[in-house]
Amino acid sequence: MKIELTVNGDQVEADVWEGESLLFALRERLGLPGSKNACEQGECGSCSVLLDGMLVCACLVLAAQSHGHEVVTVEGLGEDGRLHRVQEAFVETGAVQCGFCTPGLVVATVDLLAHTPQPTDDQIREALSGNLCRCTGYAKIFDAVRLAAGS
Ligand code: FES
């Protein structure tokens, strides 16, 4: 089936299988490998994207459900060739090790700061609780979120 959607501001279309995930369509059909596939079960958050402004796991959304909707992936966060301030904060604080969790954490942090510009540590913990990281121990990820928030 053919779907049409907006991805990172561009109108795109793709031929997808009815049972195919949005994550698969983004990565394998639309050339956007930034959203990572780690569990494909909604457990790790590495595939996090914004669907009509709502944070979702792209592995749990059917590509067909995104027809007519707007998706923002990690590739669409920066502007004018520059990284988004959240991406810069992750780099600056050393919150990136293997990097596999990073796109999802960045998207989740962008979503958090859009709704809560000055989050407390508990709010950060709650907002990022769906994003697993095997490498950092999370301390530097908290530093990155605080830096991006300017606190
Ligand atoms: S790949 Fe989607 S939550 Fe893990």
Ligand code: FES
């Ligand atoms: S940096 Fe490796 S899983 Fe988070």
